[in-house]
Amino acid sequence: MGRLLSFLLVACLSTTALAADAIKGERKEVFGDTTVHYSTFISTFLQPDIAKAAQLVRSKNQGVINVSVIKAGKPQVTQVSGSVKDLSSRTVPLSFKQITEQGAIYYIAQFPVEQQETRTFTINVAIGGKTETISFNQELFPGE
Template structure:
């Protein structure tokens, strides 16, 4: 858990609030931590170093997969989609980021005010395959 917090704090610039708190689901042998947030929450220098576009119309999805038994970061493959209420589907492209022992995966998705997105992700490691599904509404200031 310690490595995930270090990695997450680097990505979100130490910003966590009740509206943007990380979430966790236990999927098979993994604790999968996930958070989606407005990309303007990231400091400009941090965004540049991670090659993330800062815009109130771009959200960032951050996924971290830990072994449930020893909490070690897992190298996985992630693919998935974000689908809005009109059934428009957006393919997500994840990039792996390593910070010391931490491994996490970042993707960006376009958003607008009150955009409701349903995320469906496939996570693989060897023969292990798990599905993560969640929904989130994004608000633009």
Template sequence: MRRLALLLMCLCLSFPVLAADAASGERKAVFGDVTVHYSAFTSSMLQPAIAASTGLDRSKNQGVLNVAVIKTGKPAMAVVSGTVKDLTGRASPLSFRQIIDQGSVYYIAQFKIDQAQTLIFDLNVETGGVSHPLSFNQQVFPGE
């Protein structure tokens, strides 16, 4: 009986995560042979050493947007730019930095998280002289 209760509790706690993944699908956009993977999270989730090595501020009120570009199955260089805005339309530019780590290429930018809210990310990913616009919404929460 105790195992059953533990299993039910775990399922209840994981359901919102599973529902969010089902609703949003995989966090990627495909443009022909170019695939753009993206994720946004609170920077307080980063290990201190990783935050320091990438020059990111670790804070419960700072988010990180991580973008990776894959072209024909291999990491690709790109120019990534964009803005983040709240539902009232107040926009802030995103300043991306390139991180190269063990053959992988990432583009990271930080943004403020003042409160639990839905943010709209409008990005432009340019690779090989071709621009790929990308827009997505994500609910964010200040960290612990």
């Protein structure tokens, strides 16, 4: 599981290689003293043993969204929910699961990626008794 932590941390905090227009820098939102980091990628970027350990389906047609919440430099346990919408406005709910490992906490969910297109993600995160919403677009490319 240590490799899972390392991969998810890098995936969450670094630039994803999936966007056609090259995302500039890490993706994050700051709410007061709390920072929410997030990233998306196709699950084939995961090594088979890492995907298995995280109970993720490794497929060219499965995306992964990874969310972490940091307050005062420490990972936070929280509630994360959300959805992803395609260009035809079909919305798929995201079912996040918490992964806790060696002082890190991540929330991951999978979603289908049938074709290249831009998706709209809406992520809800409970922070300090309030739900904060993050919305972003991401162009996704199913693997080969």
